Amino acid sequence: MANVYISFLGTNDYLLCHYQHQGNEPCPEPVRFVQEATVAMSCGSWGSEDSIVIFTTEEAEKRNWWDNGHCDRKTNAALCREGLKARLEKMGLKAPVRCVRIPEGHDETQIWAIFEKIFEEMKAGDRIVFDITHAFRSIPLLATVVLHYAKVMRAIQVAGIYYGAFEVLGDYQTVKDMAVEERIAPILDLGALDQLMDWTIATDRFIKTGDPGLVADLAKSQVGPILRESRGRNEAAQAIKKLSDTLKQFHLGLATCRGPELAVGARKVKEQATRCRGLDLHPPFRPLFERIEQRLDAFADDSLQAGLAAVRWCSEHGLIQQGFTILEETLICLVLTGVDGDPQDVTLRDVASQSFAILGKKIENCREKWQEPAKSNPEMVGKMIAFIRATAGLEQRMDRVRQARNDLNHAGYHRNAKKLGHAGSFATDLADHLDGIERLFRPDGMALATDSR
Template sequence: MAKVFMSILGVNCYVPAHYRLNGEVSTLTPFVQEAYLSITSGNWASQDRLVFFLTGEARRKNWEDHGNFPQGLYSRLKKLSLAAEIVAVPFNEGHTEEDIMQNFLTIVEQLQEGDEVIFDITHSFRSLPMLNLVALNYARVLKGAEIKRIYYGAFEVLGHPSQVEEMPEEERVAPIFDLTPYVLLLDWTFAVEEFSRYGMAERLAELVQRRVGPVLRETRGRDIKASALRSFVNHLQGLTLNIYTCRCRDLMGTKIDEALPQGLSFDDFLPPFHPLLEMIEQKVSGFSGK
């Protein structure tokens, strides 16, 4: 199982800055990709890959030497002596539907069965992060790839580039944001669709358990909200299973409407779940005596 770092290289002449990730700060660099890979340099092995998607302009200006900078990103990465293979992949600008589809396939083709993916979405056109997420999710289903992290180098928190250029170099420290929770929201979307269209609650139960499991272990089962949610989704999963297997006698004993205590709010505990409650109640009301 290989780790794969992916990034789309932009064309701008980036102002050099330091980047911070998990308490570690990189050396000064115009490239957030170099910053991330220098911070995590010890985490890469020979079977891993560092994949960079390059338009022709990005290759000339920022990948190769003597473009925007005396040393391009490729030369800078070679100096890090990383164990992983560095791969440069041609990429379209993505202005047309044909380009978008080709870029989608290009991303998917770079992933192999079971790869663990870390994607940097800092640079390039603003529409491409959406394409990245769609392509990665497709690869999750098609190839069993796992999205480990999605990162964004938030240079803009320092101010406009012209302002940053006037700052002392030691003060130019930008955070690298972890946007991986967006993947979890995608999971919730698919789980809701499965329940809404097909009455299947397995994915919902899995996502709820992923949230409540650690809480219940830490509190030894005493957290009221976590316990209530676990009980509720267990009842819900049992109900849908009884429907699918035509267990009419078991259906008559289902009391899912009593499984979730009234008055509990889950907005702060599990925000994606709260809007589902009304829909779930409507779906199961015919089996709960209402």
């Protein structure tokens, strides 16, 4: 793992300028090349294992990498100009500096060649500083794509993206007529745009798959250092870290079927997402937190609705085994709610489960065959059986849900197990069961669907 500085060199005859980064003092000596300023900012403490890479076309190398590359427009005489190579050598840097030739980028083949050249300079785990000031034509877009490709393929980290906004001073002739000490141009830090792309991808991953892993990784890599530096006092960093933690807990609750705690977990995520929306962040970040909040709107504090919302979530995110497990337990909640029982009462839950078994075995009138605790609660069993019978299709739904759950929980090790070629039907069966059960228990027939768009 090393530090790598990447920049592009253009062909213009650049004017002397004082560059200034984020309100700091302008660089004391005027420079022609913005790379002198961004290298001084970023690479001063780098060592021999790090590298500074300047990409140039053939024309840019001739005009600005080597000395005296420009000519007087009237006389055609060579102008005395130090090239970027000489300027960087005078900085006494320990990191080696290299010039890498790239094509002009006039066609698709050349653009892909540039992509490969940039990617070749990034090794596994490298920290990348990108100066895109003189990136020409499609290079800024290409650079963005390369960075995100390298994040996946080589786990690189983006330490900074900079742009020297020389143009704020005016057109070339206006700046040329300006006193050098008045030429102060800002260096813009575009790292927040890269972070926005990361958070957009992470949020999309969570919304579509339910996996909060990328959000957690971002919280650790981007927020963790801020919390350490501020000793935990940075409000925005605290809120985002808390959101990450609650997302992980919510996902863990679903993955391990923690039914009674799912509604509370969803509420905590929504509370933290709301808190993050109120932070003083760049405006595009706020809708991302709002999407997370909206995604959990279907989870209510009521155990019945929370259970159905959890099953819907599992159905939409590939947690099929968990979905069947939670669905069976939610059907028991439905029965208990129907007979004014407490869904949290473990004994009553056993009685409700056994009531389905009593109906299935047709032993309603053979109490000696009942098991405890149903045997000790015949009146409650009677109420539950009456409720199950009064609810069209409930007994049959429970039977099919239990068959699927048993098949899944026993990993297919029983006589009537589905073969792998038909295992895809578990997902469609779960969705079908959920739709049917929601129609049974919602007067309007509307599903407790969550918006995964």
